[in-house]
Ligand SMILES: Nc1nc2c(ncn2[C@@H]2O[C@H](COP(=O)(O)OP(=O)(O)OP(=O)(O)O)[C@@H](O)[C@H]2O)c(=O)[nH]1
Ligand SMILES: C[S@@+](CC[C@H](N)C(=O)[O-])C[C@H]1O[C@@H](n2cnc3c(N)ncnc32)[C@H](O)[C@@H]1O
Ligand code: SF4
């Protein structure tokens with residue numbers, strides 16, 4: 001079992017397979033980074049898989065593949081199959097912007113992927129273009145529909161930005177309700193890579209907008225293993241809000257992150273990380289396991305965003321950590 005220094009059991013591994021992306025979302029990667037991590041510094045699928053096996057053998061029950069845009073990395077279905085064949089009952093999921101799903105959805109499903117979380121900030125083509133800085137919406141909607149048709153379980157992630165897509169919150173909710181998807185609104189997390197001046201909506205602002213159409217909203221008892229607080233509409237439909245500025249879910253944090261370069265990141269909002277790259281490349285499983293346990297031992301108790309100081313800005317890029 002993987003326990004950290006506060007006795008929290010870790011059974012959720014998020015693996016970023018690339019930091020590259022085909023979108024330039026204002027809240028994440030508005031400019032192409034000055035340089036990408038050179039390809040030779042990335043861990044191969046076989047090496048990432050070696051580490052995932054360690055995790056699974058130590059008690060990891062859920063693996064989420066993310067990025068950058070994970071579907072940009074060639075042969076992702078091969079990687080997913082490696083994991084799925086190793087342990088078929090693992091909760092194997094992917095977070096994607098959806099753009100490459102039209103051609104990938106079936107392959108992903110066939111390779112053993114179970115769930116998919118897709119980013120969808122608006123159903124308005126122009127505003128989608130403004131956020132991603134590319135005309136993405138028709139292809140993303142096609143991708144969502146393909147993913148649904150092949151039988152992948154879908155959640156939608158939406159980051160509402162002030163004066164950009166705050167007017168789309170209810171549309172996105174209604175779309176998800178109709179399609180049978182769970183939507184989670186994520187508060188914009190200030191970071192030094194986001195477009196300057198970008199402003200997110202806080203949870204109560206998001207809720208107030210939803211209440212203009214659905215006044216009777218009930219809070220669902222909190223599942224503290226998820227960063228999302230869920231709410232229920234009168235008809236039973238549930239949606240979530242993720243408030244990264246809070247830390248009430250940190251006391252039951254169950255997750256650890258691995259970047260494409262092999263850094264193990266204990267907490268989304270801390271700079272610390274240790275590399276397992278050399279150990280894994282040398283096939284030194286014992287050393288890689290030791291590093292994993294050391295990272296967990298030194299994991300912070302909670303994020304540093306919950307203080308009253310609202311001006312904190314993370315210097316970690318979401319496209320590097322995978323969110
Ligand atoms: N503060 C905080 N936010 C998180 C954490 N994990 C995920 N989030 C936020 O939630 C967003 C969406 O996460 P997803 O990639 O969809 O994964 P998930 O929420 O674990 O998905 P499920 O497995 O479906 O519950 C991330 O981009 C983050 O903004 C976390 O550990 N701490
Ligand atoms: C970094 S992306 C990687 C996966 C994929 N490219 C995507 O967009 O779904 C993972 C998640 O992080 C979220 N995200 C990115 N930047 C964010 C920010 N500054 N604040 C809050 N969420 C953010 C995205 O909306 C997405 O749901
Ligand atoms: S949020 Fe996802 S799609 Fe948007 S720029 Fe970041 S990695 Fe790319």
Ligand code: SF4
Nearest residue numbers: 250253267268302303
């Ligand atoms: S902010 Fe850090 S400690 Fe809190 S839930 Fe996320 S990863 Fe865990």
